[in-house]
Amino acid sequence: MKLGDLFSFAFAGFSRRKGRTALTILGVTVGTLALMLIVSLGQGLRGQVTAVFSTGESLRQILVRPGNSRPDKSRREEEIEDIEKNVAGELQERLIRAVQRRRGGPRAYGMVRLQPERLEELSAIEHVERVDPIIIDQFEMSVEGFEPSLGTLMALGDAEARLAKRLVAGRAPDEDAQDEVVVHELWLYRLGLTDQDEQKSLVGSTLTLSSVREGGGGLASLIGLPDLSQLAEVSEEEREVVQRVIDRFRAQSDREEGDAVVSTESFRIVGIVGEPEEEDLAVFERSALAQADLFALPFVASKLYFRAELNRAVGFPGVLVVVDDPENAEAVVDAVEELGLQANYAGEILEEIQSFLTIVTLLVALFSLTALLVAALGIVNTLAMSVLERTKEIGILKALGARDKDLRRLFLLEGSMIGFGGFFVGWILAFLISLPIEAIGRSIFEQETGRELLSELFPFPWWLPASALLVAMLLGTLAAVWPARRAVRVDPVRALRYE
Amino acid sequence: MIRAHRLEKSYGRGDSRVVALGGVDLEVEAGEVIAIVGKSGSGKSTLVNLLGGLDRPDQGSLEVDGHDIAQLDRDGLARYRRQTVGLVFQSFNLVPTLDALSNVALPLVFEGVPKTERRKKARFLLDRVGLSQRADHLPSELSGGEQQRVALARAMVCDPRLLLADEPTGNLDSVTAEAVIELLLGSQEDGTARTLILVTHDDELAERASNRVVRLVDGRVAS
Numbered sequence: 001m002k003l004g005d006l007f008s009f010a011f012a013g014f015s016r017r018k019g020r021t022a023l024t025i026l027g028v029t030v031g032t033l034a035l036m037l038i039v040s041l042g043q044g045l046r047g048q049v050t051a052v053f054s055t056g057e058s059l060r061q062i063l064v065r066p067g068n069s070r071p072d073k074s075r076r077e078e079e080i081e082d083i084e085k086n087v088a089g090e091l092q093e094r095l096i097r098a099v100q101r102r103r104g105g106p107r108a109y110g111m112v113r114l115q116p117e118r119l120e121e122l123s124a125i126e127h128v129e130r131v132d133p134i135i136i137d138q139f140e141m142s143v144e145g146f147e148p149s150l151g152t153l154m155a156l157g158d159a160e161a162r163l164a165k166r167l168v169a170g171r172a173p174d175e176d177a178q179d180e181v182v183v184h185e186l187w188l189y190r191l192g193l194t195d196q197d198e199q200k201s202l203v204g205s206t207l208t209l210s211s212v213r214e215g216g217g218g219l220a221s222l223i224g225l226p227d228l229s230q231l232a233e234v235s236e237e238e239r240e241v242v243q244r245v246i247d248r249f250r251a252q253s254d255r256e257e258g259d260a261v262v263s264t265e266s267f268r269i270v271g272i273v274g275e276p277e278e279e280d281l282a283v284f285e286r287s288a289l290a291q292a293d294l295f296a297l298p299f300v301a302s303k304l305y306f307r308a309e310l311n312r313a314v315g316f317p318g319v320l321v322v323v324d325d326p327e328n329a330e331a332v333v334d335a336v337e338e339l340g341l342q343a344n345y346a347g348e349i350l351e352e353i354q355s356f357l358t359i360v361t362l363l364v365a366l367f368s369l370t371a372l373l374v375a376a377l378g379i380v381n382t383l384a385m386s387v388l389e390r391t392k393e394i395g396i397l398k399a400l401g402a403r404d405k406d407l408r409r410l411f412l413l414e415g416s417m418i419g420f421g422g423f424f425v426g427w428i429l430a431f432l433i434s435l436p437i438e439a440i441g442r443s444i445f446e447q448e449t450g451r452e453l454l455s456e457l458f459p460f461p462w463w464l465p466a467s468a469l470l471v472a473m474l475l476g477t478l479a480a481v482w483p484a485r486r487a488v489r490v491d492p493v494r495a496l497r498y499e
Numbered sequence: 500m501i502r503a504h505r506l507e508k509s510y511g512r513g514d515s516r517v518v519a520l521g522g523v524d525l526e527v528e529a530g531e532v533i534a535i536v537g538k539s540g541s542g543k544s545t546l547v548n549l550l551g552g553l554d555r556p557d558q559g560s561l562e563v564d565g566h567d568i569a570q571l572d573r574d575g576l577a578r579y580r581r582q583t584v585g586l587v588f589q590s591f592n593l594v595p596t597l598d599a600l601s602n603v604a605l606p607l608v609f610e611g612v613p614k615t616e617r618r619k620k621a622r623f624l625l626d627r628v629g630l631s632q633r634a635d636h637l638p639s640e641l642s643g644g645e646q647q648r649v650a651l652a653r654a655m656v657c658d659p660r661l662l663l664a665d666e667p668t669g670n671l672d673s674v675t676a677e678a679v680i681e682l683l684l685g686s687q688e689d690g691t692a693r694t695l696i697l698v699t700h701d702d703e704l705a706e707r708a709s710n711r712v713v714r715l716v717d718g719r720v721a722s
Contacts, residue, residue, distance in 0.1 A: 005608050012596055396592045400606045401581025403574055492553045
């Protein structure tokens with residue numbers, strides 16, 4: 001029996017029981033619709049998360065922070081021996097257990113700080129393209145002819161490439177220039193320059209920066225690091241330095257009833273930048289980039305940063321290690337941790353969120369699969385009824401020479417066609433329903449966050465309808481196995497007597 | 500053509516077991532026209548079912564045109580029904596959703612014959628039974644006699660070597676029945692050595708239409 005004939009027979013069968021067939025298809029439609037919407041939404045959320053974590057250099061950046069200590073097993077064993085010698089009884093047991101559980105040993109082993117020489121070690125790691133210290137600090141910024149105002153400085157590595165899209169006037173700082181900076185147009189507006197040409201006229205002007213803060217804490221508010229003065233790992237010696245600096249600043253503040261100016265330095269404004277696009281904001285720099293008024297090359301910003309005594313003592317609060325390829329991030333993270341530093345990268349966070357979303361999507365998709373399974377039972381019922389109603393016809397077909405496989409194929413085809421029908425209608429409905437939900441979702445997201453979604457909420461990549469088609473047709477075909485078997489087993493002698 | 504030896508067939512089990520055929524011996528030559536007669540329950544239909552490959556014997560052997568029916572598997576039996584035998588039933592057994600032409604062409608579907616070819620052949624046979632004008636009518640739109648003529652055309656569409664007609668006039672009035680019998684006998688006149696087995700309870704018809712009458716009584720050949 002040829003395929004075309006099988007289709008003709010199947011269609012003829014459906015046309016005889018249109019209502020029942022339509023209801024059965026509707027069951028598959030509901031299941032397919034739910035499955036496609038859920039998987040599509042899951043995919044959309046994954047895409048959104050990926051988009052958020054893939055902006056700018058996100059996947060190539062590793063955020064490195066000072067480490068608690070280098071792992072030093074020999075020091076640990078030494079300490080355990082000391083405890084065994086000096087302490088007795090249950091206290092000895094408890095202390096040894098405590099030492100063994102501490103990864104890096106006691107604080108006395110030393111904290112790994114991010115001093116400039118450490119940055120050289122980081123630069124030497126294979127696949128590391130760039131190491132940018134995170135410097136975000138506030139200064140009093142003044143340009144001749146305008147009232148001084150507070151502004152935030154940010155160190156920016158690879159400035160030429162990264163500022164290229166944002167420049168509205170001038171250029172990025174030269175690689176070797178000691179005194180070049182770029183300012184944000186918003187800061188100029190706040191100075192009182194409301195006209196773009198007026199703003200442009202400031203390119204080439206001198207900008208004076210005065211230190212007004214106690215130093216070191218700028219990053220804390222921006223990337224969530226604890227304030228240095230509250231760090232548990234700060235040694236007594238360091239605490240003294242901190243206290244001394246704080247006391248001095250307080251004394252000055254009291255005297256001048258305002259911000260204490262500890263140093264000033266002059267720079268040349270070489271460019272003006274606008275706000276970056278959402279897709280250019282790297283994850284670890286997002287909040288900093290969104291707040292900075294002033295950009296300088298890392299070595300220029302470092303010089304300013306290390307003017308503060310405390311900063312020289314504790315090093316950089318963090319650095320961004322930029323790798324050549326996201327695939328090498330994990331290996332570089334391992335190498336960084338080997339140095340006793342803490343390291344996080346967006347890819348790791350992204351993977352965790354994506355795994356979570358995948359699990360949630362799969363679990364919810366299981367519910368819609370339940371709907372499809374119920375629909376499959378509907379197919380079984382419809383086709384079993386059909387076999388019963390067509391018993392005589394099946395007998396006639398057998399008497400005329402139909403083979404078992406002809407009848408089996410006929411019913412399996414009917415099952416898969418119901419599956420296909422359900423899929424097709426479900427696909428169209430899923431697409432149509434997704435349109436208003438997408439629009440509402442976008443609107444709510446924009447209202448809540450003030451930002452636009454970076455990707456579609458309901459994407460329909462080719463594999464989604466393809467998989468749904470496969471599932472629906474497979475389910476339809478499997479549901480037809482038992483009715484097909486019953487059709488094959490029809491005894492022609494009895495069937496021909498059947499009325 | 501047909502060699503049946505000690506054919507046995509029974510239905511049911513234990514106390515409800517009914518012996519339909521109790522050791523039938525039968526030999527039919529190719530091209531022969533025989534009539535099988537007997538009262539209701541004598542085993543006529545059971546014998547037709549066995550000869551038509553719709554059922555298998557419990558005991559004995561049955562060879563038709565070189566096919567050992569008892570030994571054929573399910574596919575083999577289907578092929579036998581398709582290629583060797585043509586069946587005409589008392590209740591016509593047309594597919595109600597197919598028109599006359601499609602009903603006639605139906606056996607060719609299972610042979611994998613292309614649509615145009617099978618429609619051409621079906622049209623030719625409908626013409627032979629005088630129903631070319633009714634080709635696109637559904638069975639429900641045809642009279643009993645017309646339906647049986649369609650069934651006869653369908654039975655002959657695969658050029659079977661054996662034509663089995665089980666009470667073909669049982670549901671027809673005498674005039675229509677006569678016409679159908681004429682067509683059945685006429686089917687012998689196409690040059691093929693087709694064997695025709697006519698099952699009937701009408702002795703007069705059997706005597707008139709066949710070369711030989713085989714009488715079944717209680718599942719055995721009486722004469």
